[in-house]
Every structure is written in structure tokens, then in C-alpha cells.
Amino acid sequence: MRRVRANPGEGALLRGEILRVAEELLAETGTEQALTLRAVAARAGVSTPSVYLHFSGKEALIEAVCLRAWDELAESMRLARADDPFARLARRGQAYARFALAHPTQYRVLLMRPADHRAAQACFDLMLETVRDCVEAGVLTGEPEKLATRMWAAIHGCVSLLIAQPGFPWPEEIDDFVTNVVRMAGFGTAVAERLPRRGVLPTPRLGPALDAACRTLTDHDR
Amino acid sequence: MRRVRANPGEGALLRGEILRVAEELLAETGTEQALTLRAVAARAGVSTPSVYLHFSGKEALIEAVCLRAWDELAESMRLARADDPFARLARRGQAYARFALAHPTQYRVLLMRPADHRAAQACFDLMLETVRDCVEAGVLTGEPEKLATRMWAAIHGCVSLLIAQPGFPWPEEIDDFVTNVVRMAGFGTAVAERLPRRGVLPTPRLGPALDAACRTLTDHDR
DNA sequence: GGATCAGGTTGACATCGTCAACCTGACGGT
DNA sequence: ACCGTCAGGTTGACGATGTCAACCTGATCC
Numbered sequence: 001m002r003r004v005r006a007n008p009g010e011g012a013l014l015r016g017e018i019l020r021v022a023e024e025l026l027a028e029t030g031t032e033q034a035l036t037l038r039a040v041a042a043r044a045g046v047s048t049p050s051v052y053l054h055f056s057g058k059e060a061l062i063e064a065v066c067l068r069a070w071d072e073l074a075e076s077m078r079l080a081r082a083d084d085p086f087a088r089l090a091r092r093g094q095a096y097a098r099f100a101l102a103h104p105t106q107y108r109v110l111l112m113r114p115a116d117h118r119a120a121q122a123c124f125d126l127m128l129e130t131v132r133d134c135v136e137a138g139v140l141t142g143e144p145e146k147l148a149t150r151m152w153a154a155i156h157g158c159v160s161l162l163i164a165q166p167g168f169p170w171p172e173e174i175d176d177f178v179t180n181v182v183r184m185a186g187f188g189t190a191v192a193e194r195l196p197r198r199g200v201l202p203t204p205r206l207g208p209a210l211d212a213a214c215r216t217l218t219d220h221d222r
Numbered sequence: 223m224r225r226v227r228a229n230p231g232e233g234a235l236l237r238g239e240i241l242r243v244a245e246e247l248l249a250e251t252g253t254e255q256a257l258t259l260r261a262v263a264a265r266a267g268v269s270t271p272s273v274y275l276h277f278s279g280k281e282a283l284i285e286a287v288c289l290r291a292w293d294e295l296a297e298s299m300r301l302a303r304a305d306d307p308f309a310r311l312a313r314r315g316q317a318y319a320r321f322a323l324a325h326p327t328q329y330r331v332l333l334m335r336p337a338d339h340r341a342a343q344a345c346f347d348l349m350l351e352t353v354r355d356c357v358e359a360g361v362l363t364g365e366p367e368k369l370a371t372r373m374w375a376a377i378h379g380c381v382s383l384l385i386a387q388p389g390f391p392w393p394e395e396i397d398d399f400v401t402n403v404v405r406m407a408g409f410g411t412a413v414a415e416r417l418p419r420r421g422v423l424p425t426p427r428l429g430p431a432l433d434a435a436c437r438t439l440t441d442h443d444r
Numbered sequence: 445g446g447a448t449c450a451g452g453t454t455g456a457c458a459t460c461g462t463c464a465a466c467c468t469g470a471c472g473g474t
Numbered sequence: 475a476c477c478g479t480c481a482g483g484t485t486g487a488c489g490a491t492g493t494c495a496a497c498c499t500g501a502t503c504c
Binding site for chain 2: 030031084085086087108111112113114115116117118120134137138139143145146149150151152153154155156157158160161163164165166167168170171172177180181183184185186187188189190191192194195196199200201202203204205206207208209210211212213214216217218219
């Protein structure tokens with residue numbers, strides 16, 4: 001199983017190999033504790049300290065492995081298109097959630113542990129761009145950065161709870177849960193920003209008023 | 223620094239002492255990696271394996287330490303009262319967020335790592351109870367369990383991002399962020415559940431319609 | 445006054461991340 | 475043809491950590 005030494009100039013080949021087996025190991029075990037430098041090195045057919053030739057330490061390796069997933073996420077969000085900006089927002093939110101749930105370990109390592117990297121920046125920017133479109137189209141009002149972080153929080157909360165609390169008695173199917181959280185975030189952001197902090201109808205009158213208001217939002221013409 | 227041995231029948235005293243110093247250590251360092259059995263034992267004035275007399279291992283100790291915080295959280299949510307059920311929902315959501323941000327390490331350990339315990343069950347039940355009140359009062363519609371999980375997701379997402387990504391360029395003050403996420407969750411849940419999955423006005427007409435609809439929700443009488 | 449047993453301690457083991465020192469074989473210059 | 479050089483590794487060790495089996499000890503009861 002011993003790996004043959006690379007020729008001069010090809011040292012980076014080992015780096016790729018290490019990343020590959022580390023990703024494998026992480027996917028197999030589902031936890032970064034099981035990602036030992038010794039296990040990674042052994043599977044790559046190489047001695048343990050060789051990892052240090054390409055990564056400054058264990059944390060650096062883990063980060064490098066997980067960061068690869070985020071490029072894919074940005075790509076899959078970019079692919080989630082729709083002509084209507086508000087619909088595109090929902091599509092991208094769902095793409096985000098779908099990807100996170102498909103790569104739970106990487107998502108957890110990068111976004112559910114304290115860190116100062118900005119792994120999600122690219123994805124957030126894609127979200128932000130779509131929120132801007134919605135503001136221009138008049139369906140959302142307010143500062144796009146603030147609106148986007150609030151919606152991000154909702155979707156992140158949804159997937160991170162699903163990842164971290166598999167034992168919780170979730171009352172709806174995962175797909176429905178994600179979809180409904182996305183809808184809640186979208187409509188909630190649109191409505192909350194249009195209402196004053198105080199002076200909204202008191203609860204007994206708010207229920208019927210919401211019924212009536214929502215009827216006017218439905219397209220009866222088609 | 224050596225602790226005097228407890229008398230027969232008082233063995234549980236050490237358990238309390240261990241919990242106390244472990245909590246101290248966790249609060250000081252902010253990370254459970256620094257919570258070594260050796261450090262805990264040393265600070266308690268006791269030998270390392272003594273911890274095993276009261277906890278089955280490191281994970282059990284960490285869980286026991288963090289679980290103590292949740293009882294306090296449930297209490298502080300119970301204290302967040304308001305006559306109006308919809309307002310009470312917001313108060314409790316904010317109490318939840320405030321507590322989580324005040325005990326970030328415990329929150330992270332229990333809710334942001336994979337686990338099968340149901341740490342948050344008691345808090346969720348308090349949330350659920352208030353959601354039920356809102357449904358009875360007519361301001362929310364739908365199945366309370368589903369509504370509550372969606373709102374929980376939003377608030378959890380908000381605090382867990384704040385805890386895990388302190389380096390992110392948050393565009394609003396933490397208090398405002400929390401408040402606005404809570405508003406988004408409340409109004410979003412109320413509205414999204416009243417709208418059909420399809421057949422909502424297309425974006426160009428949705429903006430003005432939302433403006434008009436939200437005007438009807440404002441209390442102009444006072 | 446000796447047995448008992450709760451409440452610990454001692455010493456060791458395997459595993460981990462990390463590092464300094466060493467090895468080795470391909471390649472360029474002469 | 476030979477020899478230095480240097481990229482690309484390896485060896486062996488260190489200290490820290492979770493965990494466990496075996497041992498100790500002093501209060502209490504008959």
C-alpha cells in the first residue's frame with residue numbers, strides 16, 4: 001500500500017490525494033474526530049508527518065476539505081434560476097438547503113463551529129444579489145444586506161437543526177419543512193419590513209385582518 | 223489543594239464540585255476542547271479518574287454541565303409574559319435568543335453538535351404552548367407543531383450564526399437582528415400559512431398589493 | 445477490634461497531534 | 475561518469491489526553 005514517491009515538481013499530487021482520502025473518511029464516519037492524521041496518511045499510503053508537507057496541521061486539513069464543498073454549493077445556487085426574482089429567491093434558498101443536507105458534515109464543520117473564515121460569503125453574496133433584485137422589483141423593501149441575513153438565518157436554522165438534532169420528532173417531512181421555512185422567510189421579510197414596530201392591530205382583530213389581506217394577494221384572474 | 227475525602231453518604235458532593243469547576247472552565251475558555259478531565263480534576267483537588275466515579279466519561283460530563291443551563295432557559299422563557307398571545311410569542315422568542323447569546327458555549331455544545339438528547343424539548347414545549355394560544359386567538363393558522371418548529375428554526379439560525387460566525391460583517395446590531403428575525407418568523411408564519419402554494423400574485427403586482435395589505439393591518443384608531 | 449465498603453488513588457496503556465532529525469533518489473553541472 | 479543539491483519524503487520521539495484495572499484508606503457497624 002506504500003505510495004511511490006512523486007517525481008520532483010509533482011509534490012502537489014500528494015496534496016490532492018490527501019484531500020481525496022480525507023473527504024472519503026469524513027463522509028464515511030460523519031465526524032471530524034474520526035479524521036485522524038494517522039488514518040488519512042495510512043489510507044494515502046504515506047507516513048503521518050507527510051501531511052504536514054501540504055497542510056499546516058489538522059485544522060487546516062479539515063478546513064481545506066470542507067471548503068471544497070462550498071464551491072459546489074455556490075455553483076448549484078447559481079444554477080437555481082427563475083425569471084421572477086421572488087421565485088428565484090425561493091429557488092436559491094432551497095438549493096442552499098438541499099446542498100447543506102446532502103453534505104451535512106462539511107456544512108457542520110464550516111458553519112456550526114466557531115470560526116473566522118468566511119466560508120459562506122460567496123453563497124451569501126448570491127443570496128444578496130437576488131434580494132437586491134427583489135427590492136428593485138418592489139416585492140421586498142428595506143436594506144438588502146439586512147433582509148438577506150435574516151433570511152439566511154432562517155434557512156441556516158432549518159438545516160442546522162435537521163443536521164444536529166436527528167432525534168427530534170420533526171412534525172413534517174424534511175422537504176416540506178425546508179419549503180415552508182423558505183416561504184416563511186420570504187413572506188415574513190416582505191411583511192415585517194412594511195409594518196411599524198408598534199401600532200399593528202391587536203391579536204383579536206389581527207386574525208381576520210390577515211385573512212382579508214392575504215386574500216388580496218392571491219391571483220384570482222387566472 | 224488536595225480535597226479532603228468526603229464522609230460516607232456524601233459522595234455526591236464531589237459530583238457537584240466537579241460540575242461547578244467544569245462550568246467555570248468552560249466559561250473561561252469558551253471551548254469544550256479545553257475542558258480536559260485532568261484540568262477539571264486538578265481544579266477540583268482530586269485525581270483524574272475520580273471523575274469516572276460520577277460521570278461515565280468526558281462526553282457525559284460535558285452534557286451534564288450544559289444541561290444545567292437549559293433549566294434556566296426554560297425558566298426565563300416562562301418569565302417572559304404578555305397578555306397578548308402574539309406578543310408573548312415574540313417575547314419568548316427574544317428570551318430564548320437572549321439566553322442563548324448569554325451562554326454561547328452551552329448552547330453550541332447542546333444544539334450545534336449532533337446529538338440525540340432532547341435538550342431543547344422543554345423550551346420547545348413552551349414555544350409550542352404559546353403558538354397554540356396564537357392559533358386559538360386566530361392570529362396563526364395551521365398545525366401548531368409545524369408552525370413552532372419553523373419559528374424555532376428561524377430563531378435558532380439567528381443565534382447559532384451569531385455564535386459560530388463572529389467574524390461575519392453583520393449589517394445590523396445584534397438586538398435589532400434578533401428582533402427582526404423574530405418579527406419575520408411571526409408574520410411570515412402567519413402569512414405564509416394563509417397563502418396558497420401557487421397562485422400568489424406575480425412579483426410586479428405583488429409589491430403594491432403587499433403595501434396595501436399591510437396598511438390594513440395597522441391600527442389607525444388609536 | 446476486626447470486617448466491610450464507600451470513596452477515592454496509583455500506575456499504566458493506547459492514541460493523538462506535532463516536531464526535529466534523518467534519509468533517498470532524480471537531476472543539473474562539470 | 476561522478477558528485478552535490480534539493481524536493482519529497484521517513485523515523486523516532488515527545489507530551490497530552492481519555493480510559494481502565496488494581497490498589498489503598500479511613501469511617502462505621504457488629
